[in-house]
Amino acid sequence: MAVPGDPPNGTPEGFGGGDDELRPDEYRSVVFDEDFVRAARLQEFSAQERMGEHARAVRSRSIWSGGGSAGRGNGTPGRGARQGMLLVLLIATAFAVAVYLGLRNPYVPPAGGGAEPLGSTVVPLAPSSAVPGGKPADLYAQSPAADYRTGAAGITLPAVRRTHHFTESQVLAALSIAKDYLVQSSLDPDVLSGAASRPVRVLLDPGQLAQFDESMTSPSGDGRHAATGWLVRFDPQTAVLADSRVRVDGVLAFEETSPEELVVTTDHTFVYAVRGAAGPDAASLFTVRRELRLRFDHEDLTTRRAELTSSYVMAGPQDCAADPAGGFRPLLAGAGPTTVGPPVSDPYANGHPRRAAGLCGVMDPAGAASAPPSSTPPSQPAQSSEPSRADQAAGTPVARPQAPPPPASLSPGR
Structure with missing residues (x-):
């Protein structure tokens, strides 16, 4: 008895028949459910989208679209999207901390702090x-x-x-x-x-x-x-x-x-x-x-x-x-x-001597x-009783x- 999908005139000679021969064992464990489709890196445009001028057949999917059951049906990012956003957030935070420490480094010694007084x-x-x-x-x-x-x-x-x-x-x-x-x-x-x-x-x-x-x-x-x-x-x-x-x-x-x-x-x-x-x-x-x-x-x-x-x-x-x-x-x-x-010096005076x-x-x-x-002789100073x-x-x-x-x-x- 023929099954849907078999050739109209039967299976040609030299080819085995049955689903077991048409579907290798390695594909039997693959389940093409909604999560598998949403996780694909490429997404095929619909027929209406492909009718536009210079339209492409497929488009790449970013990590923001995500996948998985968490984002299914409620419009929220999936697990992949959340991980991507977390990674970007961590990179931005590390960059901000590096800039802050570069501008205000607490380990820079004060300029000239070790100068000896004159x-x-x-x-x-x-x-x-x-x-x-x-x-x-x-x-x-x-x-x-x-x-x-x-x-x-x-x-x-x-x-x-x-x-x-x-x-x-x-x-x-x-x-x-x-x-x-x-x-x-x-x-x-x-x-x-x-x-x-x-x-x-x-x-x-x-x-x-x-x-x-x-x-x-x-x-x-x-x-x-x-x-x-x-x-x-x-x-x-x-x-x-x-x-x-x-x-x-x-x-x-x-x-x-x-x-x-x-x-x-x-x-x-x-x-x-x-x-x-x-x-x-x-x-x-x-x-x-x-x-x-x-x-x-x-x-x-x-x-x-x-x-x-x-x-x-x-x-x-x-x-x-x-x-x-x-x-x-x-x-x-x-x-x-x-x-x-x-x-005279007063050793009893307060303050800096x-x-x-x-x-x-x-x-x-x-x-x-x-x-x-040639100069005019200067006036003589007053006489002092000291030598x-x-x-x-x-x-x-x-x-x-x-x-x-x-x-x-x-x-x-x-």
């Missing part, structure tokens, strides 16, 4: 005789600064070579930053007049900015907050520059102190021609000897900043009784020493300009604290 010493040098006056060019010619170079040209770099952990270019960068610091802190007219401090501030390690700002706003001779430890500044009520061409001489040196640290030391003498702030008085010379120690790590070299760790300054002629922490107060042409010793109290030297006469022959400083000076250029016995002479020149 320790500074400022020693005023009192004149041993009347301060010579005259024209700046004549004063320079009669002083040890006659052969000094002018301005930044006097700050020359040493021969550059690489160290064990710093390349030649990194050493050159450290020396260049140190020179920039010297130029901005010792030669900038606005810095010298006290009108600006930012040119120096931008070159400092961020960890020292708070100390620097306090030194500028509330200078103190406590060894930490002297403005003149950071830069050269004249009291604008006392003196101004008579000549912008400052004479400079000195040396720079460098050494590697650790695999992460390069140290540059500077030793320079700056000679300024100054006059009184009140009127067109005769000019006089004011000499500042600065010995600085600047430390650099690899980050400092990249950002072009320095960490000033120590500063030793001798400056004169000044009165030992005047505190030089806030700004230098030069003794001008014709003036002489007004005090023999430094100001002046650590530099008792530090005062006598300026070596060889380091001061002699009066030019002359020239008689007190021993002539030896050795620095030591001023005490009741006569101190040794100090020479800020080279």
Whole structure:
């Protein structure tokens, strides 16, 4: 008996008959139910959909259409769709967390947090005789600064070579930053007049900015907050520059102190021609000897900043009784020493003691300009009952604290 689907004339010879031979065993376990159809990756368009122009026979099914019994008949996504949406949600969440941690990383250390505070010493040098006056060019010619170079040209770099952990270019960068610091802190007219401090501030390690700002706003001779430890500044009520061409001489040196640290030391003498702030008085010379120690790590070299760790300054002629922490107060042409010793120190006073109290030297006469022959002799200072400083000076250029016995002479020149 023929079954539906058999050929009209029977099964041809050579072909087996029956459902068992037409349907192999491997297909008998496949059930083409609704879940199987919904899970197919391809879906055939209906006859009406295929009648459209440029219509395709099939379309791909995305994971959003899903499949399975959970989504059957109620319009909700199936299990595959839910898994796809969950995967996308997890990826989006991970990306958002990565962006957040990149913008606000709690493990980034604060910039400059390990910077060492500056320790500074400022020693005023009192004149041993009347301060010579005259024209700046004549004063320079009669002083040890006659052969000094002018301005930044006097700050020359040493021969550059690489160290064990710093390349030649990194050493050159450290020396260049140190020179920039010297130029901005010792030669900038606005810095010298006290009108600006930012040119120096931008070159400092961020960890020292708070100390620097306090030194500028509330200078103190406590060894930490002297403005003149950071830069050269004249009291604008006392003196101004008579000549912008400052004479400079000195040396720079460098050494590697650790695999992460390069140290540059500077030793320079700056000679300024100054006059009184009140009127067109005769000019006089004011000499500042600065010995600085600047430390650099690899980050400092990249950002072009320095960490000033120590500063030793001798400056004169000044009165030992005047505190030089806030700004230098030069003794001008014709003036002489007004005090023999430094100001008294009260060990019982509260607050921050002046650590530099008792530090005062006598300026070596060889380091001061002699009066030019063509200049008018300066007026003689009032006679003092104390012995002359020239008689007190021993002539030896050795620095030591001023005490009741006569101190040794100090020479800020080279």
